[in-house]
């Protein structure tokens with residue numbers, strides 16, 4: 001099972017991915033998490049990626065694709081993959097299609113989580129993320145049991161550098177220009193399911209589960 005989660009920044013991709021990966025036993029590949037961990041390690045990839053991420057722009061395709069490719073090498077041993085935050089451009093979508101074809105497989109379903117823009121700004125500026133496991137929380141909408149502590153692993157929560165109003169505005173613009181065409185691409189292929197993301201986390205999860213169970 002190969003699933004893609006699409007949606008603007010703050011739509012709830014990471015939140016849903018975590019729940020879906022547990023339910024369907026999928027490997028969760030989040031390019032944002034991979035890139036942030038490279039930035040923290042100060043690896044060559046991280047150094048290149050950082051300047052783009054800080055500005056809210058997309059990291060050049062080759063860097064991201066390289067990172068995804070390394071993860072895909074693990075594919076043969078696992079029942080399925082959930083892509084979160086990838087592909088974000090038509091170029092990346094084409095790359096993914098070719099790479100999967102070479103392995104005799106393809107995308108089963110792309111899920112687009114739809115959320116109005118004003119809601120996204122509130123979600124992103126109130127987001128807190130675990131330093132250890134990258135789980136997402138929110139100051140109001142999804143609080144951890146203990147303040148600033150991850151429910152899942154006990155790690156410390158922090159605010160991402162790019163979750164400021166200025167960078168959020170740029171990221172939403174980048175989504176409209178570069179990632180919206182990817183949504184249309186999967187729609188044209190008949191692979192897209194649109195879910196209403198402007199509702200409770202559990203309800204979004206139910207809609208996505210229903211779409212995956214129907215396949």
Ligand code: ADP
Nearest residue numbers: 010011012013014015123127136137138141201
């Ligand atoms: P993405 O990975 O798409 O950028 P996240 O899963 O990190 O989004 O969610 C963005 C923020 O919104 C987080 O603070 C998260 O806790 C919160 N959030 C996620 N889903 C919902 C929802 N259905 N309702 C309210 N807040 C949500």
Ligand code: ADP
Nearest residue numbers: 009010031032052053057058059064085086088
């Ligand atoms: P969000 O879901 O909140 O948009 P992510 O954690 O997915 O955030 O991504 C954070 C940043 O990492 C993006 O703004 C971008 O700079 C970079 N990034 C993540 N995925 C990709 C990708 N597939 N292609 C290019 N850049 C990416």
Ligand code: ZN
Nearest residue numbers: 130133150153
């Ligand atoms: Zn954690």
